[in-house]
Amino acid sequence: MRALTRTYTKIFEMFAELLASFLFLIFSLLFTSNKNNSLARKSGEPNGSSGSSLLPRSYPIIGSYFAIYANRERRVQWLSDMIQSSPSATFVLHRFLGQRQVFTADPDNVHHILKTHFHIYPKGELLRRSLHDFLGDGIFNVNGDTWKIQRQISSHEFNRKSLRKFVKTVVETELSDRLVPIMATAAGNKTVLDLQDILQRFTFDNICKIAFGYDPAYLLPSLPQGKFADAFEEAVLISSGRLNSILPIVWKLKRLLGVGSEKRLKVAVSRVRDFARDLIREKKRLIVRQSSDDQVEVDILSRFLMSGHSDENFVIDIVISFIHAGRDTTSAALTWFFWLISQNPDAEREILNEIREKSGSGTAVLDEMRDMVYTHAALCESMRLYPPVPVDTKEALVDDFLPDGTLVKKGTRVVYHPYAMGRLPELWGPDWAEFRPERWLEKDADIPGKWNFVGRDHYLYPVFQAGPRICLGKEMAFLQMKRVVAGVLERFNVVPALDQGRKPEYFADLTSKMKGGFPVRIEHRMGSK
Incomplete structure (x- = not known):
């Protein structure tokens, strides 16, 4: 019976795709590109400027369907190429039935979207609907008062006291008791690890x-x-597929019928929510027990439960959102960092020198991590090239013009593209493709040999977003990443176990990943403990 159901599901999916492709082909043959070019010129869009020949051709009714479909497996890189080919670093992508989507890597536009006109560029309905079964009304999928309340309560857990506790009691324990022993065993047995999974x-x-x-x-x-964990990964993948679907009607129809990927998503989300529900109920019992002793251990979940939020489904949404943010973004940043360091031995030597210098300074671990200037710069440089969240989408509530003159109609999705922004020579110079932490540093004029970190404008480097929705966990993420880098590199060489000349294949769902994982060999570093 199950085999028969899978067969019917595959037939349905193939039929839907074939029908959509057939209809698009018919539409494209009925109209000429000349008519479309005329329409584009009348609309006053920036696609007619020099370099626009590299932008995707758009047809009436179907828009740029063929280009979108052809590049569906490398969507982030393709959109980055289109942005780079546009003199204004902004272009309009035409979708089905006249829908327009604006993509930009212009810092002035990003500032406009994320700060000065924040109130008219919320999370859009398409994004909310696509992710709602997974993220619900969690902080990353809502706007307005619901978002403000969650942010206000969460912000109390990102003070200096919490950060010190995080590094000292959480990261240190996980590093010394679990991560380092696993790597030491792999080094001793000469086995290959999937570092992304680890x-x-x-x-x-x-x-x-x-x-x-x-x-x-x-x-x-x-x-x-x-x-x-398996259910969480599947929920992320399918929800991302929804968001980037060329024809949302396909996933909506599958959801209605309860077949294919939508059936798998329902099962995955059910498992994830069951996990979160059990966690919440246990926390409630613990709060009751601790209250009787006046010794309540406070964390983010406790704060929400003690603030009067009794709607269990709402708290479940919050739990899932924080797991997604804390698990996927930081691990993505570290995965690409270790790849880039393995390809840049000079930068690795500088980091090792800094680790050895700071580890013998006698300062507290938290202060030690904060003083690792070169390592901080290397992490920033890594995230410039491979931002954990490569694109972010907003939706215009009213008609608007971006600072570069691009018309944004009400209901238009506007996407700023951190991945593309890290690749623009206009922002980073002709050597943008090089991994060079020094671009974030300057020599201290008073102390020979000392580096000072030089930050970049948040709207030029929106890796942690910017404006009112800037990431609350930014400092926590940096502290965790620097502690991992120090703890691993002072003991081990991380050697990619890829075929000669092969690079990791870039893949993005809601965050940046390496397709198929990151196989590495671990070697004890000479002279390490």
Whole structure:
């Protein structure tokens, strides 16, 4: 019976795709590109400027369907190429039935969207609907008062005291008791590890401990395959597919019929929510027990539960959102960092020198991490090239013009593109393709040999967003990443176990990843403990 159901599902999916492609082909043959070019010129869009020949051809009714479909497996890179080919670093993508989508990497436009006109560029309905089954009304999928309340309550957990606790009791324990022993065993046995998987396990344990007071023990020597983690990964992948769907009607129809990827999403989300529900109920019981002793251990989940939020489904949404943010973004940043460092030995030597200098300084761990200027610069440089969240979408509530003159009609999706922004020579110079942490540093005029970090404008480098929605966990993420870098590199060489000349294949769902994982060999560093 199951085999028969899978067969019917595949037939349905193939039929839907074939029907859509057939209709688009018919439409494209009925109209000429000349008519479309005339319409584009009348609309006053910036697609007619020099370099526009590289932008995708648009047809009446179907828009740029053929180009979108042809590049569906490399969407982020393709859109980045289009932005780079536009003199204004902004272009309009025409979609089905006249829908327009604006993509930009212009810092002035980003400033306009994320700050000065923040109130008219919220999370759009398309994004909310696409992600709602997974993220619900969690902080990353809502606007207005619901977002403000969650942000206000969460912000209390990102003070200096919480950060010190996070580094000292959470990251240090996970690093010394789990990550380092697993790497040491791999080095001794000469086995290959999937570093992407290892780092996801590491950050998953950490976010659960600091945000919920719960240890899932996902990073153990046996590398357990938890139902929750597998379900979470599938929910992310399918939800991302919804968001980037060329024809949303396809996933909506599958959802209505309960077949294919939508059936799998329902099962995955159910498992994720069951995990979050159990966690919340256990936390409630713990709060009651601790209250009787006047010793309530406060974390993000406790704050929400003690603030009067009794709607269990709402708190579940919050839990899922924080797991997604704490697990996927930080692990993505670290995965690409270790790849880039392996290809740039000079930068690795500078980081090692800094680690050895700071580890013998006698300062507290938190201060030690904050003083790692070169490592901080290297992480920023890595995220410039491979931002954990490569694109972010807003939707215009009213008609508007961006600073570069691009018309934005009410209901238009506007996407700023951190991945493309990190690749613009106009922003980073002709050597933008080089991994060069020094571009974030300057020599201290008073202390020979000392570097000072030089930050960039948030709207030129919106890796952690900017404006009112700037990431609350930015400092926590940097502290965690620097502690991992120091703890790993002072003991081990991380050597990619890829075929000669092969590079990791870039892949993005809601965050940047390496397709198929990041296989590495671990070697004990000479002279390490």
